[in-house]
Amino acid sequence: MASSSSISKETPHTISNLGSGQSEPKAAAEEEDLRRYLPVYRAAMKGDWESAKKMLAEDEDAVTAYITANNETLLHRAVGTGKAIHFVEKLVELMPREALALQNRQNETALSVAARFGNTEAAIILVDKNPALLQMKNNIGLFPVHLAALYAHKETLLYLMTATKGHHHPSPYADQSGVQLLVHVIASGLFDVALDLAHRHPNLVTLKLENGDYPLKAIARKASAFPSGCRLNLWQRFIYSRVPVKLENYPPNNPNSGDIENPADNCQVFLQMSGRGNFFISVCQKLHFLLSNIMELVLHIKDIRDKKLRHHQALQLVKCLCKGIYSFSDYKEIKPFLAEPLLEAARMGIPEVLEELVDTFPDSVWCSDADHRYIFQIAVTTRNQNVFNLIYQMGQQKQYMTHFRDKSGNTILHLAGKLAPAHQLNLVSGAALQMQRELQWFEEVRNFVIPAYNEIENDAKKTPAMVFSEEHKDLVIEGEKWMKDTANSCTIAAALIATIVFAAAITVPGGNNADGLPNFSKEIGFIIFAVSDAISLFTSTASLLMFLSILTSRYAEQDFLYSLPKRLIIGLVTLFLSITSMMITFGATLYLVFGHKKGWILIPVAALACLPVTLFVSLQFPLLVDVISSTYGPGIFDRYWFKSYMEMHMEDDADRDFPQKGALRPMCFLSHACGLVSVSVPVVGVVFQCLGGNDVLEVYYGSYSMPLVGKGYANKNTLKKN
Known part of the structure; x- marks a missing residue:
């Protein structure tokens, strides 16, 4: 923060003690004074300059007076609202240059408030009149540019970074202020700005804050900044893998080859090379613009492209930070910068950061935390499969990396036996499927340990199996309850369907003739009725039996791995088939009895018959997909x-x-x-x-x-x- 003596040269009376911001008479405004300025305060909140102008003409002190209990001036409030920029512009014209430096109780000027709220237009007006505001800190040492970065106002941040000169003192880019700015920018997800800042001030990469934070550690906490931390559905993944992004570091080598990120430019190059006229160029560009907007609106391509661009920028930033740390000549200086980001990335499940760190600094793979756990032990403890999957790339070294024991004597199999963190369990629907996921982790880790480790004890004299049973006993109870509740509900539905279709088979539509045969036996509709009724009866009975077997199961731990999910899958599939075939049976009956030789009646009957089937699919089909995927799908452990x-x-x-x-x-x-x-x-x-x-x-x-x-x-x- 600028010293009080340097400011007092410009403002000998108004701002003689900016350091405290409380010694002026106006800083100790009484309650009646606050009520006195309440009308002008309301005008500022509404952006009503005409009303405020009249009040300021009657009371000139109101221009620089503190009008809130937080010692904010009229300018502070006008900038903070962001409603009417003309109000700020007119007010700044009335105020002397030095009055723009008035501070509230947090020692924040109006420029700091503009940075906090992202009011770029107000920031431009203030800086144009008093550039010294850029070098003024608040009571915790943050410049306006820091506040813009902290609150992720990119437009305001870019302007303040452009306006703030690094050679002025104090500089927000020097030492602790600089590294704090870079950490704030990274934490706000503005990776392109962080890249630019790291390139222009490479010394910031190798500095640490007093609290121990530094840029590489900050990016290692941003799981959402990387592809591994982004949850996309099948269609979004398809678009993500094919949508192009434009990176400044990868320009095209051939100027005549066009731009793969801008197909409209390619079209223009082609038409120019082929000698076409401007008319065709214009038409092509307009068609491309129209189609691009339609596709982006329907498919959300722009959001996915922006997300992919952020991922690429984050990867570039990690490379840049690793390169900066690599510039150290002594490995003893490098080591303090490696352990925390590596272990943090393992906890957060970011293999991209791990891969870059280990590739740049191979010895960092042996970093461990306070509990003597390495990256794969941490990955198992936190259930981050993206990190654990890296173990498949280690060839014959897999078992060697998993034979270490932590401070409590736990092997990696003991850690797999512990209950997963709640945020990881909640990614799976239903306690039974959560138990299945835990068993899958335990069995997968078992494949990597040497046989002797299956029965080895930790310091508490517990084997991995004992740890697993003790940690998951509550989850087994919850899984049993979830399974039984699901089976009970489906059993009632299956029993009702079986009763209905059995009765329908006995009392056929249209009755019987003198020979005891159905009157409609030769009709196609009757054949459809008979077949669908039989299918519904058989599938509902099978579904009923499967859900009954779930209710009578012993519910041992291993049953949750395959036995119970397999029964649930069969039960849900057969229940779905029975509902569908029952509705076909009912539709065929209506057609035979009421709609004979009236084809139009099939349309409303079919539409109404689809309603319960659609409801079942929308409500139960996601559960069925989850169970099938977790039981028979590729799983979370992908060797490829x-x-x-x-x-x-x-x-x-x-x-x-x-x-x-x-x-x-x-x-x-x-x-x-x-x-x-x-x-x-x-x-x-x-x-x-x-x-x-x-x-x-x-x-x-x-x-x-x-x-x-x-x-x-x-x-x-x-x-x-x-």
């Missing part, structure tokens, strides 16, 4: 996880048919860090081999091969024909 990871991290959208830097690096994760001597991982025609050392890899792509040395990456120019 890095394949999808490659597709999500292709950094050059213009060249999808060739493995790029971002696609190759996941394959090498931890292999050279753990000293692998021979690795061969085949996937989709790509084979990686380590040739006698931890720094040389040879890449085979189809019929081409090339060596990788150190941190080199494949490119088209270095490929050689086998």
Whole structure:
């Protein structure tokens, strides 16, 4: 904050003690004074300049008076409302230059208030009249640019960063203020601004705040900033993998090749090269603009593109921060910057940060927390499958990485036996499926430990199985209750359907003739009735039996893995079939009795028959999909996880048919860090081999091969024909 002596040269009387903001008579305004300025306060809140102008003409002191208990002036309130910028403009014209520096009880000027509320227009007006406001801190040492970053007002932040000169003192870009600004920008998710700030002030990357925070640690907490922390449905994932994004670091090499991120520009280049007239260019651009707007409106492409752009910017920022830390010459200086981001990324489930850290600093894989837990132990404890899936890339080192024990003597299997955090359990619907997910974790981790660790005890003399049973006893009870409640509800429905369709089979529509045969036996509608009635009876009976078996189950822990979910799947599927066939039976009966030779009656009957089926699908089908997916689907443990990871991290959208830097690096994760001597991982025609050392890899792509040395990456120019 500017010293009081330097400010007093400009404002000897009005602002002689800005440091405290309380010594002036106006700072100690009495309650009657606040009531006195209440009308002008209301005018400022409404943006009514005409009324305020009359009041200010009658009482000139009101221009600089404190009108609230927080020692705010009329300018503070007018800037904070953001309703009428002309009010702020007219008020600033009336005020002397030094009066713009008046502060409230938090030592915030009107510019700080504008930054806090994102009032960019007001900030421009204030800075134009008094640029010194940019260098004034509040009572916790934050400049206006810090407040704009903290409250994620990007437009205001960009303006203040442009207006704030780094060579002025005090500077918001120097030392603690600078690193605090970078941390605020990262925490607000403004990664493009953070990239620019890190490039212009690289020294900030290697600084720490007094509270121990620093940029790399801040980005390691932002799980939503990366593809692994983004939950997209199937259609959104399809759009995400194909929508192009424009990154400043990846310009096209060929100026005549057009712009893959801007197809309209490509069209214009083509038409210009082919000698077409401006008319066709204009039509093409308008059609493209119209179609793009329609598609973005319907498919939400813009939101997905913006999300993908943020993900790419976050990945670039991590690379930039790692590069800045790598500039240290001594590893002892690097080490304090690695452990916390690595472990934080493992807790938050961000494999992208882990992959970049371990790739840049291989020894960081051996960092552990206060409980002596490494990244995979942390991943199991926090149930972050995205991090745990990286273990599949470690070849024969998988068991070695899982044999460590923590401070309490727990193996990784003991940790898998502990109950998952609540926020991870809640991602799965129903206590029974939550129990199934916990069993899947336990069984998957069991595959990586040596056989002796299945029965080994921790310091509390408990085996992994004992820990699992003790930790999950309440979840077993909740899962049993959930299963029984579901089965009870479905049993009633199945029993009612079975009763109805059995009665319908006995009392056929239209009655019987003298020979005892149905009168409509030769009608197509009657055949449909008979078949659908039989299907409904058989499926409802099967559903009833399956739900009864769920009610009489023993509900042991292992039953939740396959036995109970399998019964629930069969019960729900057969119940759905019985409801559908019952409605077909009912529709056929109505047609035979009331709509014979009246085809139009089929339309309302079919529409009404679809209603209960649609309700069942909308209410129960999501549960059925979840159960089938968790029981028979690919699961959360994907041995080929890095394949999808490659597709999500292709950094050059213009060249999808060739493995790029971002696609190759996941394959090498931890292999050279753990000293692998021979690795061969085949996937989709790509084979990686380590040739006698931890720094040389040879890449085979189809019929081409090339060596990788150190941190080199494949490119088209270095490929050689086998």
